[in-house]
Amino acid sequence: MIEVIAETGSTNADLAARVAAGEAMAEGHWLVADRQVAGRGRQGRAWSDGAGNFMGSTAVHLQAGDPPPQTLSLVAGVATYAAVEALAPGLPGLALKWPNDLLVRSAKLAGILLERRGDAVIVGVGVNLVQAPRLPERPTACLTDLGHTVARDGFADMLQTCWAHALRLWRSGGWEQLRADWIARAHPFGTPLKVHGPEGEVLHGTFGGLDPDGALQLQLASGTRRTIHAGEVDLDRR
Template sequence: MIETVAEIGSTNAALLARLAAGEAAPEAAWLVADRQVAGRGRAGRIWSDGFGNFMGSTVAHLRSGDPLPQTLALVAGLAAHRAVMALAPSLQDLVLKWPNDLLVGQAKLAGILLERQGDAVVVGIGVNLSQAPQLPDRQTAALSALGFPIERDAFATALAQEWSWALTRWHCGEWPVLRQEWLARAMPVGSLISVNDREHGLLMGAFGGIDADGVALLRLADGATRAIHAGDIDLVG
């Protein structure tokens, strides 16, 4: 089920409010907005409300025996990547960047924000379908400018299908398989990256993939490997 609204503050905030009020929020349901006036990204960033872009949120309900909740960010990224490639199969250089961005080359195409409330995780996804925001600290891309004009509602349907597929497998204990597919769609292991790590500051090294818990690995010049639990990763060069 995909519920569409013309304008909203934030689809994530709306679903969090519904959960707090005890309203039903089934996993198969999405809330999608034409415009967001108070959208949010990771670390307090503004989430562009560009008309024609995809801006939507859904809910995952945690169950006993599920994989670690932090891996849901990667599962959501995988679903978004699969949805884009289903509708733009000839798109080149689309990669996943840990923990939850889609890049075309080095330009950001999509981002994901997860927010937890009790045993529910609200998953918000934004994809630049028709226009890319101008950001001071990073390059951005839109599918329309790359030659792939995709209608928002068509993308919403594709994403809902891919998310349902991925979430079902995650609940069924198939995280190791999803992890391997995430790695296959991610920036190549060995890519030179910089990491603004909350514990250690700015670090540079080679991307070492992700471990079994979805934690990013950074290989330093001295041969050591550093686990990155939180922070921003950027491609260098």
């Protein structure tokens, strides 16, 4: 089910409030906003509401035996990539960046935000369909400027389908397949990366894949490999 509302502060915040109030939010229910006036990205960044863009959230209710919850960010990345690929086929330079961005030739096309509320994980997805917000720290892109006209409601339907398939696979022992799918859609092995750790540490290395729990593997110049569980990752343009 896709529930569309005209305007809200944040679809993630709305679903989190519903979950906290005890509302039974069925998995597969998406809340999609025409306008989102207080949207957020990772680390509290503001995210443009971009009228005509896709801004939506859904909830996952964790069950015994599920893979690690943080892997849902990567599952959402695979689903978002699949939806974009289906509606904008042949888009050059489309790639996933750990843990939650979809890029086109290093410009941000989409972002994903996970928020945990008890045994529920709220998964928020924002995709630049018709407008690319100006961000001071990174280039951005939208599908219209790339020559693809994709209607918001059509994208919502496609993402709902791709997400349902990915979530079923995640739940039924398919995490390793999804992990392999994510790596196959990411920037190539050896891509230079810069990582800002949560304690302020800055690391430079190259992309070395994902560990079994979805953590980033960063290959350092010294030859050692660091496992990154949290941090801000950017392409290193030194």
